[in-house]
Amino acid sequence: MASAVLSHKWVMRLTFAALCLALLFLQLLPLETTPRRWAGPDLLVVLTVAWAVRQPKYTPPVLVALIFLLADLLLLRPPGLMAAVMVIAVEVQHRRAQSLRSATFLTEWAIAAAVMIAVTLAYRLGLTVFLIERASLGLTLMQLIMNVIAYPFVVFLSSVLLGVRRTTVRDNGMGVAT
DSSP states (O other): OHHHHHHHHHHHHHHHHHHHHHHHHHHHSOOOSSOOSSOOOOHHHHHHHHHHHHOGGGSOHHHHHHHHHHHHHHTTOOTTHHHHHHHHHHHHHHHHTTTTTTOOHHHHHHHHHHHHHHHHHHHHHHHHHTTOOOOOHHHHHHHHHHHHHHHHHHHHHHHHHHOOOOOOSSTTTTSSOO
């Protein structure tokens, strides 16, 4: 019984990693040759926040750090900055997982939005401190709004297609990764 639960946890972790790698692959495809005037959601951030809220055991900090470090390197961002910000955000979500068990979806969405706002602010602050060129504030705010709008869709698809539901009291005692 314990090995079945353990293996399911690892299968879901590998699924999370595969989804993140697929999203990175799609971001690297040259689908448009002209610069866009609008910013879509950063689905890597939205997926990570959604899974960290719903099932913290599927998003261990080491896996999140490796995925976002790879994303930093492939997307030519400052290496480690977004990875560090996301690891902190995931850890905050892991600590809140127990209190979010009985919360409504709107509460969960509001907390996820607050985390995504904090991630955006921390990332922009890091870019400013290290004197690295940033995207315009308008594009950053547009991407943040798109992230918040995309959150319910990512949660719905994760829940329906992959069975990533919110932790309950029965799940692993406290609902945190072991």
